[in-house]
């Protein structure tokens with residue numbers, strides 16, 4: 001476990017978060033992007049998010065691997081190499097002094113040097129990163145009672161149109177789902193594909209539990225690092241688990257459902273659509289996996305200590 005307790009950096013400038021943009025470190029509010037950047041106008045950008053818990057990054061190598069793959073698939077190549085990106089992530093967290101943080105890295109296409117150009121080679125790709133205080137996709141109170149999950153009427157964009165294993169900001173379908181969920185008074189939403197198979201939701205993978213067996217979709221979703229962790233925990237705990245196609249009917253008939261994401265970990269669901277599961281509280285297997293997830297964090301599982309000394313001048 002990393003137990004360094006350095007005083008927070010001299011300034012309150014970074015209290016709300018620290019960012020790396022255009023080659024320098026700035027307070028969060030100063031991390032901006034041009035309105036002409038394709039990262040904004042075409043969502044031509046990929047990103048990744050890793051969390052810091054108890055002063056250590058969780059599965060940093062896995063996140064950097066996924067980010068590298070996403071950049072390669074989108075032909076994005078910023079000037080910073082992987083070692084430098086890693087150092088920047090450490091420095092962003094170090095500047096904030098945060099022990100628990102949400103840390104994002106992204107690479108955008110950039111603004112074309114030639115106005116109106118459609119040539120990718122006219123853009124200088126650029127890397128940005130930031131560390132901000134911890135974020136939960138579902139608030140701790142909602143996690144405690146179990147989230148209420150709406151099933152969207154809008155289908156998830158097909159894998160053939162955009163590879164969902166590339167982490168992206170093209171959330172049109174997910175946001176439409178959120179509109180429906182919020183109109184109906186639900187906490188969040190999950191989408192099925194056009195064939196009615198379960199995919200994922202805005203910022204998380206989904207798991208269903210049926211007769212003591214855990215499963216999560218094989219397609220239509222990000223290769224989540226939390227999902228990977230949950231599958232490892234299932235193996236450690238002797239819980240049968242599978243990655244497979246999950247028809248909507250199975251979701252609607254599940255004994256338990258839970259969500260998995262870097263921004264909140266394992267988050268139990270107590271209602272799916274109009275259906276109330278169990279006793280309207282988090283189910284036993286979901287709770288067991290949630291506890292195991294955080295217990296392993298406290299033990300330093302897959303943890304890389306943040307180099308807080310990088311905050312010092």
Ligand SMILES: Cc1ncc(COP(=O)(O)O)c(C=O)c1O
Nearest residue numbers: 203204205222224225226261262
């Ligand atoms: C669409 C989507 N699916 C799944 C996830 C979960 O991935 P991870 O566990 O790596 O955070 C995320 C994370 O933000 C996401 O945006």
